Amino acid sequence: MESKVDLSQMPEGAVPVLDHGYVLYVDAMGTDADIAAAARLSYGRGTKKVNKDEGLISYLYDHAHTSPFEMCEIKVQIRMPIFVMRQWVRHRMANLNEYSGRYSIIPELWYVPELDRLQKQSVTNRQGSSDDLVESPQYIQNEIDRVCRLAYGAYEAFIDEDVDLSRELARMVLPQNMYTEVVWKIDLNNMFKFLWLRDDEHSQWEIRQFAQAVAGMVKARFPLAYAAYEKQRDSVKLTQDELYAVVTGDLTGLRFSQSEKVRKLRAQIYEQSNNSLHDLCSYRKTNGQLEMFKASEVATVSVAP
DSSP: OOOOOOOOOOOOOOOEETTEEEEEEEEEEOOOOHHHHHHHTTTTOOOOOOEEEHHHHHHHHHHHOOOOGOOEHHHHEEEHHHHHHHHOOOOOOOSEEOTTTHHHHHHSOOOOOGGGGGGEOOOOOTTEEEEEESSSSHHHHHHHHHHHHHHHHHHHHHSSSOOOOHHHHHHSSOTTBBBEEEEEEEEEHHHHHHHHHSSSSSSOOOHHHHHHHHHHHHHOOOOHHHHHHHHHHHHHEEHHHHHHHHHHHHTTTTOOHHHHHHHHHHHHHHHOOOEEEEEEOEEEETTTTTEESTTTTTEEEEEEO
């Protein structure tokens, strides 16, 4: 029987994630200056550098001029559970190469959640967890580990020379929380789209931990571009009805998700201001149109981090 590849050790410089996962910065192409230079090329070679890079990059991202961000790329190596990888690979505007379970023996590594992560199914979000823990988290944790050990034992028996089942078939008994490894390269525009979805409170907790590790590397390499993305991400875009509800507290006609958005935003604004929203601006709704004074041009409410 072939010896197993030892992938239990993390590469030097890797950021640990979960119990056995990591994110490792590998390489990058370009800098913030390359984004600004690509944008300025649109104006012609003789154009003077009127705007500083920071202001230009912020303007580009605010107005969805994203092609200059595609001049830059970043490459990382990641070890993550297979179920996280299945979500990750949905972001198709990237290049990747994954560890092969057909060619190589799958390492004896699987993800076991901490006790405080063993939450019940959410009753309002069909694809999410609630804040409540299951009744017996220690039992669940032990069972996850026990089942994984049993499955991996079967896998080892199948690929043993006495049975010699092919690796591509033997791996079928392994669960989705087994770890896989991938090298992943993506341009900055699509990286920000990825982070917008995956470094978000509505994303599954596990993939968000990896996304946050990647975000730290992007921020270190492209600080001005990341600041522009972060400013836009932390803004709250509101429909007319949502804006009216933020000001008045009237949630009539809003969907559940809209109501939750409005409640959260109102709480944040109240926390940051000693004034009531009625004191901050006046309003009226006429023939279905919302008219506001002192804030009549506000279409986006930015909430400070």
